[in-house]
Amino acid sequence: MSNIIYYVSFIILGIGIYGIVSQKNLFKQLISLSIIDTAVNIFIVALGYVEWGEAPIYSTITPVANFVDPLPQALVLTAIVIGVGILALGSVLLVHINEKYGSLDPDEIRDTREVVE
């Protein structure tokens, strides 16, 4: 039962990949990428989790305690920041694409480009 979080994260990962593969709209693809990011983050956090663990803070109450591994959480923080950065950057790129081609549908974009080329 404790592994359920892994399965959840992999399901979310699958959803993300499915999204990228199946969705035509570029923005939806970007969102799917973000979903993949999230899935991986969940997975990492779950890795550090210890059954019935406690917050990894040394105190008098918990001199010897079942700590949750703090490092993955720290890593995830960084990863989230990077993920957000990429999301923002992708959005900017999409705005540019939309300005240039007037669409976010790759087929329509390709038509426009082929006319240009």
Next chain:
Amino acid sequence: MDKIEKIDERGVWEKIADQLRSRSMWMLHYCTGCGAVELPPSMTSRFDMERLGMGPMATPRQADLFLVTGYLSTKTLRRVIYTYEKMADPKYVIGFGSCTINGGIYYDSYSTINRLDQYLPVDLYIAGCMPRPEAILNAFTKLMDMIRKGEADGWKRYNENYEWYKQNQLRSLGEVVVYDEFHE
């Protein structure tokens, strides 16, 4: 032409050469008219002119004897003259049939040449319309005789009286108009 006994001016080599020429006459027959049809019988097995050393040639350069076989129009005369001038000296001309003598039955046509010897030095005419092969062979033997005696000197006459012949030719044919229908 006046029949004047000429003094034989030929040297020894020339005489020997004339002997040879008379025995090996290569002819070019210019088939302007119906006379040409009489040549095949004279070449083939019945009369066989090859036994006289004669034979048909393909181009005027190789030929000694020029047969004008029939009537001439202004159009064909020009060709005849070109052809004659391409032949190598010494060269002989035989006019076939009455057409070359006086125009024959076409004498009053607007474009017929009535007298060949005004334009080319004819060594021998064969009368008849048309001459039979017997007459033709007879003429050939006669011409051979003339050559041996040095009487067949039409080519010399042509060279000597070139101006006169040219004048006659021009009078009949007019100036040559250069007109190239393909490229100009």
Next chain:
Amino acid sequence: MIALLIAVPLVFAFASIPHERLGRYFLPFVAMFNLVCLFFFMHPEQILEVGKWPAAYGIALVLDNVSYPFLIFVNFLILMMSLSATLENRYGTLLLVLTAAVNGIMLTGDFFNSFVFLEIISVIAYIVAAHKDNALGAFKYLIFGGIGGTMYLLGAVSVYVKSGTLNMAYASFITDPMVVPTICIFFLITFLVELKVLPLGLWAPDVYSNGSSVTPIALGSIVTVSLVYLFSRIFLNIFDLPNPQLVGILAMVSIIFSELGALKQKGLGRALSFATISGVSTVVAALSMRESEITSAAYFYLFNDVVSKFILFTLFAYLGERGFKSNKTAGIAFTFASLSVVGFPMFAGFWAKYYLLKALFQVNSYALPAIILIAAVIEAGYLIKWNVELWYKEEDREKDREDVEAEKAEGVEEVEEVEDFVPFGAQVVTLLLALTLVVVGFMPGLIHDQTMSIANHVLDFRPYLDLILKGGM
């Protein structure tokens, strides 16, 4: 001390934010500074433990015999690019950050740290890729790179989970060998994406062919070199490459197909992009052999390929397909570079091929040499075609000019003069690099000694471990 390589560029990057134009003036000096530091003040085999945390707990920056030459080369390339490229506003800042990240990724001895630097590089790469209004290509790259980055993250975290440390040296020491292949596959995916091995490098042609003087050089030369370093660090030094044959085959397929793709192209830019894929694929294929001579030759090949492509892309960015009539110097550089890429003698490319083939034959590998040579035939075909076309374009151009003049005389309309101006900096840089190729062509030892030493070090895990852990743990 070695942290300066990362810190100084970053500082200048931040300093340039208020003054958009300053970045591009900072860049050459920063690169110069780095080079000077590297040459005179830093020498291999030193380690910096960030925050005095001892290695295996904290982040360690390592300057060893492998990363040192790579650092010099990359900073040299950055310096060259800063002189040759036309940097618009803010690109200076970006490239300063890129410099920091690239130096960082080569110095770091920590998986997660390298992930962070990789992501910084990626983000900047996406932005740089969007240069010249090429947002679509950049977006493709972003999706691809995004997934690749995720894979790297997964790999790094898996290492941590399985070994309890993020330190590269220590992790390789204690990680369960059973799970190493699986972890490595995550890393591998990232590298295949970033190093443009087909079919994962499909994003590259669209990105590189945008006609910018920054994108293909920043991505194709600088980022590629740093990632090749990381690739060899992880797969040659720390872990074993999983499925080396499969990687080799993938790379070979990539070589052939990218050459075919290049053959088909009607535009020079895309042709060069495909040629770049082919070049890096060759390096990957050679590295997958994990043999010191071959590895050394692969680095030599990388050197030649990167320098030549630097020249080709720079000149393409400025001249397009307009010929060398008025730019003989540029033309000579272009020709030298393409001859070197194909591997004609008396250029660096020949020795790259020579060493590579020689090493491959020594281990009785016959398929890769054949493929390299077949690819070289195709490459020779289209590169020489372009050379000839560009050199002998003058007739057409004169005709054009006559037309223009005629039209001007008629006063029909003002026809825009085609601009084929190569900036002085770019001319000098390309010529210098071309001469480098020639000099290396005559004295291959200059580079070969270095690559040999890198190869020997990179394949020997022990010194690295000793350096980081100081024989301890």
Next chain:
Amino acid sequence: MQSLLLYLAIGALVGYFLSMINKRLGPIVLLALSLYGLFTLWNMPIGSVEDLFGFEDILQFTALSKYFSIITLIVFSCYAFFNIVWISKAKRPYAFSALSILTLFGTLGVFLTPHLIALYIFWEVAVVASLFIVPMGKEESKKATIWYIVISSIGSYMFLYGTFLLYSKFGTFNLFEISGDIASEGTGFKWLVSLLLLGAGVAKSGIFPLHVWLRNVHGNAPDTFSAVLSGQLVKMGSYIIALFLGAFPIATMFSQFYAGVNIFSYVLIWLGNISILIGTFMAIKQNDMKMLMAYSTVANGGYILIGLALLDQVGFAGGLFHVINHALAATMIFLSFAAVVYRTGTTKIDEMGGLIFKMPVTFVTYLVGIISIAGIPPTSGFVSKWMIFQSLISKGMFVTAMFTFVGSIGSFLYVFRPLAGVFLGQLKRKDKDVKEAPMIMLLPMIILVALTILWGVFPQQVLVWVTDVQRQFGMEPFKFDGTVLYSNLGHWDSWTVFVMFMVGFIIAAVIYILMPKGKKIPLDDQYTSGEFLHNFDLYHYATKYYAFLEREYEGHPSFEDWYTSIVNVLKAIGKGVDYLVRRTASAYTFWMALVLALLLWVRW
């Protein structure tokens, strides 16, 4: 040798900068260097060994080196001499001169070293240098350059692959060190290595599967450079073939197949046969005179290959002798073409005519050249053809003999086509004012004519070189005594033949002079079937000269088309790659998943 190569390398730079002062200085530098080289190498003892730029014993002066270097230097001297005037028509005179010198550097280097990698380097230098001269020619020449580089690369990379195969086996690049041990290797290895190494020779000398570049390149290159291409660069291929066939113990490496000819040589001989066939019949149907001679080069390459591959006393000598013949003849012919083009500006046979009365010396050069190509005594071309025929007949190789006969008689056909179309026939009106080529152009042509006839009548000098080569390779040397040449099927004496020829000529001339003199008439006084012609330009039979023969093989397969279609197939695959590239990210992810799956599940 090292100093010579050094001078040449420096000379390329010097030539470039001197050309800037005066265009004509470039060829003069080349001429001086070639003459210096000729002088040095002529006097150099066979077997000298030298270092090159610090590499020990890289240069080795063998008998084969001497022979080929002398040919090369003769060709280059004439070429340089010719260029002194011609250079004014060159498109890029500076680069042209410098690259010419570099080409000489490369080829001489090839001939002087048995070290395979050094050989490869020099080889590629020659290729690259000549590569950039080619597109200075006609409009088509840019395309031709691609043909050149691709086919040349195929050849040279085959060579490189073979070299490394040898290296991985024997650990040395020195050919002569390898050749002793190779016989004991496995059959497959021997086949592979021999084929790969000879691939370069096959590609370069225009042998059958790789012959397609010659038409394009020789036909479109700058006019004088075609002479070097055909007279000299192609001979580099022949050198490789001669070197490997001579240095490797081919006879013991491969099993005997027929009449003492081993199977490998037999394969080569068949390639030569096909080359002769293709070269001859394609040459017959060319209307461009330079392309015609290009195909002729293919056919002659076949001759050389057959001669060399026979590997016996007479045949090998014949093949080697044919090298010098064809080099001289091709140079003469292409130089005379260059002179014609210099004056008339076209290479199409049916756009010219009657130039003999305007350019008599050029005509004589061409005439002697084709007499030599066609192998008619008293030129040197006959000597080698005789040797090859003798060898083939004595071995009983009649099928090959048939091909050589076809090539030999076919050569009468194709060489006559430019003769009739360009030099004889009616003079075109546009060429009425054409003058003879300048004296400086004529001199090298005259020298070549003299050499060809000299070596046709007194072949001893060349035979000494050739037999030296045979001795060096441990073959029984060709037997000759003065001008009498011996084969195992009898002998002949070139001097007697020449004397008889002169006797016949004198008799004919006496008869001619004794008889009445002919009258000189102009060209347009022609038998025209009595018709008056206005435009004698059209009274010239040059277009589709052999129409009746060409009709017989109209639908022949074209290798040029085949190779183009192969390239098109490759391009179609490339288009597929490009199609994938142009998709959006969604498709890429699919690929990524695929690769991931592969990596995860495939384990071996």
Next chain:
Amino acid sequence: MTVLKVAGIFLTAFFFGLTFEGIGRKITARVQRRYGPRWYQNFIDLFKTLSKHGYTHGWIFDFGVIMALGGIIASLGFVPVGGIVAFPGMDNFFVIVYLFTIGSLGMAMGMVGTGNPWASIGVARALTLMLGYEVPYMISIGSMLYFYRTSSISAIMSAQGGDWNLFKFPIGALVALISLQGMLGKEPFEAPIAPAEIASGPMVELSAKYMGLLMLMNTFMEFAEISLFVDLFLGGGTYFVFLLKYLVVWVLVVLISSVLPRFRIEQAVYFYWTVPIILAFVQVFMTVNGFVF
């Protein structure tokens, strides 16, 4: 001695060549039921043409004619005429064959030098025909050279003894005979000089002594080629035996030519490259495998 022998060969070729040609004309005439010319007609023709005043188109024309005759005279010197062998051992088959081509080349060059397209067409046809007949000829002779291990004509001639090669190499002899017909330009391989079609082809511009010299060349060439056939296949023999054999071959050739029509040039080449070449290879196969009777 050599000089005398060479002179003897030339004089034989001159007198008997022309005489036999005259006889050939007589035979043709008889086949056509004509009386025919005298046997010495060809002498008359020759000297007549030489005596005329011709036209020349420039130096190449003169040179070509001299080269044609000179080349043929040169090659004639190497052909053994019965017992007269001028250069024993050096009468190499290939030398003779290639010396012939000097004459042909000279003729072709001179004739095309006239500038007449008919001449060019004729020469083109002649060369094409040559491509046809030379190949089977050389292969079939080659098999003999292989068998006797020598390429000297006189050596092969004397090696036969009474046992003629005609019977030893019957198929080769047949091939050589068919090729001979083409070499001599007799029907059915007469297309190069078709008089009515292309105005006698190469000879179109020939007048007077030029014609004569080429007639002489043609006679010598015929003599040399038939002599080769007689030497190689009929065992040569003493001088008069040789001439007798020569006459027989010549009559055979003339008879064949007098009853056959003309091939078109591509038909001729096609013919030569199918039937005779296959026969020649049959001969080669037999020779190489030792089936020599």
